[in-house]
Amino acid sequence: MSDIARIVLEVKDLKVTFRLPTGDVHAIRGLDLTLEENEVLALVGESGSGKSVGVKSFMGILPDNAVIESGEALFHDQDQTVDLLKMKDSVRRKNINGTKIAIVFQDPMTSLNPTMSIGAQLITVLRSHKKIPKKEAYARGIELLREVGITDPERTMGQYPHQLSGGMRQRVVIAIALSQDPKLLICDEPTTALDVTIQQRILELLQSIQRARGLSIIFITHNLGVVSKIADKVAVMYAGKVIEKGTVFDIFYDPRHPYTWGLLSAVPELSDSKQELYSIPGTPPDLSKEITGDAFAPRNPYAMEVDFKAEPPMFKLSNTHYAATWLADPRAPKVDIPPELAERIRKMKQEAKDYAEG
Amino acid sequence: MPKVNSDQNNDNTLLTVNDLCMYFDTAGKRVKASEHISFDIRRGETFGLVGESGSGKSTIGKCIIGLNRPTSGSIIFEGQELTGIKSKKEYIEKTRDIQMIFQDPMSSLNPKKQVGQILREALAIQNIGSSRAERDKLVAQALTRVGIPAEYAGRYPSGFSGGQRQRIGIARALVGNPKLIIADECIAALDASVQAQIVNMLRNIKQETGTSLLFISHDLSMVRFLSDRIGVLHLGYLLEIGSTEEIFNDPIHPYTRSLLAAIPRINPVMPSEQTDKYDISSAGIDYGLGKWHEVSASHSVLCTDSEFPEWTGSEGR
Incomplete structure (x- = not known):
C-alpha cells in the first residue's frame, strides 16, 4: 500500500464542457493526472489547452456555464480519500480550499x-x-x-x-x-507577469519552501525555461488532454510526442543563431467541434493515416514516461526527432555533463 | 550630457533621442521615469530596449510618438526636432512615418469596426491614398503581408484569435509604409509558438521593407533574435548600449549581467547562475553619477571613472 499512500491527487478521465450560446465547447476531454507527495508537477501547453480549467474544476471555481461531464479527482489526505468533484461547495470551502489546497x-x-x-x-x-x-x-x-x-x-x-x-x-x-x-499548492502562471530577475527569485523561493515543507505543487506555465528549473515531472497538455508525461529529464532529453517537439523547438535559443525561429504550424483545434483521431494531427508534419482516424492511447515508454502518439506504437515506422531539436538536446546533455564534472 | 555614439551628421540616422528626461508629477511626488536618455536609431535597423517593468521602456516610446511630452531633452526624427511642437496637428504631420504596435491586441483594435475600416482609418489619418480603391488596395497588401487573407477585411476583430489580432495590429502599423515602427511589448500577451510566428514575421517585414524598428521588450531572447543593437534600461536610466553581440557576449554593467544570468536556461540539470544577484542598494552604484564610457566604438556603458576599470578589468570579467 505504500505506493498509494504517497499519492496526493489523482485526476481520472475528467471531462469539462462549457455551454455557450453558440454551442458546447469541450475544454477538457479526458484528463488524467497523478501527483505524488513532495513533488512538483508542471502542466504545460498553449492557451486554451485546458491547463487552468482542469485545476479550476477540482477547486470548484469554474464559471457557472461549465459542466463537469465525468471523472473523479481523488485527494488523499492522511487516511482519508475524498473525491473533490463530488464534494459540496460549502464543504470544499471549509475543509479543502485554502486549507489543504491553496x-x-x-x-x-x-x-x-x-x-x-x-x-x-x-x-x-x-x-x-x-x-x-x-x-x-x-x-x-x-x-x-x-x-x-x-x-x-x-x-x-x-x-x-x-x-x-x-x-x-x-x-x-x-x-x-x-x-x-496546505498539503498541495497550485501555482497558475505565478511568474508570468514578473521580470526575469524577479521571476528567478520567486522560483527559488517556491523551491526552498517546497523542500522545507514537503509540499506538493502543481505548476501551470507555458514557459519551458521555468519548467526545466522547477519541475520534477511534466505533463504536456493539448486540446484538453495530457499527450505526454514524464520526469523533467524524459520530457527535455527524450521527448516523444511531435507536439512536445514543436513546443521545445519554439523556445528561442540563446545562441548566436539568427535563423528563423521555429513555430508550430496552424492553430489549435476548435473544441466546439467533434475531434476524430489525434487532435494534433492537422498540425503534425509526422502525422500518419491512422492519426486522422483513431485517437492514440497513452503508450508506456518507461516506468515514468508516457506519450499519446501513434509514433510510439510498435507498428509505426521509425521517425526521427527533428535534427535541430536533436542537436539542441545533444548540447543540453553536454552542458549538463560539463556541469556535473565541474 | 551623455553622448551615445550618435553620429547626427550621418544620413543614416533616422531618429536621435538626446538627453531625454520625462518626469511625472503626481500627488506632490515626482516620478522620474526617464533620466537623460540618449540613443539613436539608424535606417533599416532594429534597436531593442530591454529592462524590467518600471524601467521606463514604454515612456521612451510614448515620448517619441508624442503621447508623452518630455520634461527636457530632444527627439529628432528625419532631421526635424519633435520636442517643443505645440500643435497636435503639426506633431502628427511630422511623425506620420512613425507607427506603433501595442501590447494587447484585444484592446488596441476597435471592436465595432471591421478590420478593413481600421486600416483605412490609419491611412486617412496619415493622408495616404486619394481614393477608396487605392486605400483598399493598400489595406489588402498590408493584410496579405502579415498573413491575413485580404478577404477577411470585412470581419470584426472579435472573429480573430489573439495572434491574428496582433497581426492585424501590425498590418495597421505597416499600411502607410512607415519609416519607424515602435513595437511596445507586442508579443508579451501571446503564446510561445505564436510569439515565434510574430517575431519571424517582424524580421521578414523589416528585411523586405527596410523599416526601422524600436523593439521594446523584457524578453531578452526575443530582443536578441530581432535586434541589431540593444539598450539596457533600469530605473529610468540607460545603462549600457551596444551591438547585440557585444551586449550578450561581453556585458559590462553589473545590471546587464544579472539580467542575462536570470534568463531561465532550458535545461533541467543546469541551475541558473546565482552568482550575479543584483541589488541596486547593495551594489552601491549611483546611476546619477555615471558618465558614458566607451568600451568600443559601438559599445558604451554608464559608470563612474573608477567603476569603469573595475568592471572592464580582469577582476570584473
Missing part, C-alpha cells in the same frame, strides 16, 4: 485586496478557519512574511498592495497561500 494566481494585484493593509489581510485569513487571538495571528503573519523572504515584515504588515513591487506582492500572496499549512 492557489497562487498570475496577477498578485488582483488576488490582494487593494483597500486592506497586508497585515489585515494576513490576519483575516489566519483567523478565518481557526479562531486564534489577534496577537497570535499577527505574530504568525510576521513569521510567514519572513518565510517568503520579506526582510522587514513589521513594515510590510502596515503597507498596502499598491505600495509594494510586483515581486513583493507575489511573495505576500504566497505567504497567504501558505498560511493554513
Whole structure:
C-alpha cells in the first residue's frame, strides 16, 4: 500500500464542457493526472489547452456555464480519500480550499485586496478557519512574511498592495497561500507577469519552501525555461488532454510526442543563431467541434493515416514516461526527432555533463 | 550630457533621442521615469530596449510618438526636432512615418469596426491614398503581408484569435509604409509558438521593407533574435548600449549581467547562475553619477571613472 499512500491527487478521465450560446465547447476531454507527495508537477501547453480549467474544476471555481461531464479527482489526505468533484461547495470551502489546497494566481494585484493593509489581510485569513487571538495571528503573519523572504515584515504588515513591487506582492500572496499549512499548492502562471530577475527569485523561493515543507505543487506555465528549473515531472497538455508525461529529464532529453517537439523547438535559443525561429504550424483545434483521431494531427508534419482516424492511447515508454502518439506504437515506422531539436538536446546533455564534472 | 555614439551628421540616422528626461508629477511626488536618455536609431535597423517593468521602456516610446511630452531633452526624427511642437496637428504631420504596435491586441483594435475600416482609418489619418480603391488596395497588401487573407477585411476583430489580432495590429502599423515602427511589448500577451510566428514575421517585414524598428521588450531572447543593437534600461536610466553581440557576449554593467544570468536556461540539470544577484542598494552604484564610457566604438556603458576599470578589468570579467 505504500505506493498509494504517497499519492496526493489523482485526476481520472475528467471531462469539462462549457455551454455557450453558440454551442458546447469541450475544454477538457479526458484528463488524467497523478501527483505524488513532495513533488512538483508542471502542466504545460498553449492557451486554451485546458491547463487552468482542469485545476479550476477540482477547486470548484469554474464559471457557472461549465459542466463537469465525468471523472473523479481523488485527494488523499492522511487516511482519508475524498473525491473533490463530488464534494459540496460549502464543504470544499471549509475543509479543502485554502486549507489543504491553496492557489497562487498570475496577477498578485488582483488576488490582494487593494483597500486592506497586508497585515489585515494576513490576519483575516489566519483567523478565518481557526479562531486564534489577534496577537497570535499577527505574530504568525510576521513569521510567514519572513518565510517568503520579506526582510522587514513589521513594515510590510502596515503597507498596502499598491505600495509594494510586483515581486513583493507575489511573495505576500504566497505567504497567504501558505498560511493554513496546505498539503498541495497550485501555482497558475505565478511568474508570468514578473521580470526575469524577479521571476528567478520567486522560483527559488517556491523551491526552498517546497523542500522545507514537503509540499506538493502543481505548476501551470507555458514557459519551458521555468519548467526545466522547477519541475520534477511534466505533463504536456493539448486540446484538453495530457499527450505526454514524464520526469523533467524524459520530457527535455527524450521527448516523444511531435507536439512536445514543436513546443521545445519554439523556445528561442540563446545562441548566436539568427535563423528563423521555429513555430508550430496552424492553430489549435476548435473544441466546439467533434475531434476524430489525434487532435494534433492537422498540425503534425509526422502525422500518419491512422492519426486522422483513431485517437492514440497513452503508450508506456518507461516506468515514468508516457506519450499519446501513434509514433510510439510498435507498428509505426521509425521517425526521427527533428535534427535541430536533436542537436539542441545533444548540447543540453553536454552542458549538463560539463556541469556535473565541474 | 551623455553622448551615445550618435553620429547626427550621418544620413543614416533616422531618429536621435538626446538627453531625454520625462518626469511625472503626481500627488506632490515626482516620478522620474526617464533620466537623460540618449540613443539613436539608424535606417533599416532594429534597436531593442530591454529592462524590467518600471524601467521606463514604454515612456521612451510614448515620448517619441508624442503621447508623452518630455520634461527636457530632444527627439529628432528625419532631421526635424519633435520636442517643443505645440500643435497636435503639426506633431502628427511630422511623425506620420512613425507607427506603433501595442501590447494587447484585444484592446488596441476597435471592436465595432471591421478590420478593413481600421486600416483605412490609419491611412486617412496619415493622408495616404486619394481614393477608396487605392486605400483598399493598400489595406489588402498590408493584410496579405502579415498573413491575413485580404478577404477577411470585412470581419470584426472579435472573429480573430489573439495572434491574428496582433497581426492585424501590425498590418495597421505597416499600411502607410512607415519609416519607424515602435513595437511596445507586442508579443508579451501571446503564446510561445505564436510569439515565434510574430517575431519571424517582424524580421521578414523589416528585411523586405527596410523599416526601422524600436523593439521594446523584457524578453531578452526575443530582443536578441530581432535586434541589431540593444539598450539596457533600469530605473529610468540607460545603462549600457551596444551591438547585440557585444551586449550578450561581453556585458559590462553589473545590471546587464544579472539580467542575462536570470534568463531561465532550458535545461533541467543546469541551475541558473546565482552568482550575479543584483541589488541596486547593495551594489552601491549611483546611476546619477555615471558618465558614458566607451568600451568600443559601438559599445558604451554608464559608470563612474573608477567603476569603469573595475568592471572592464580582469577582476570584473
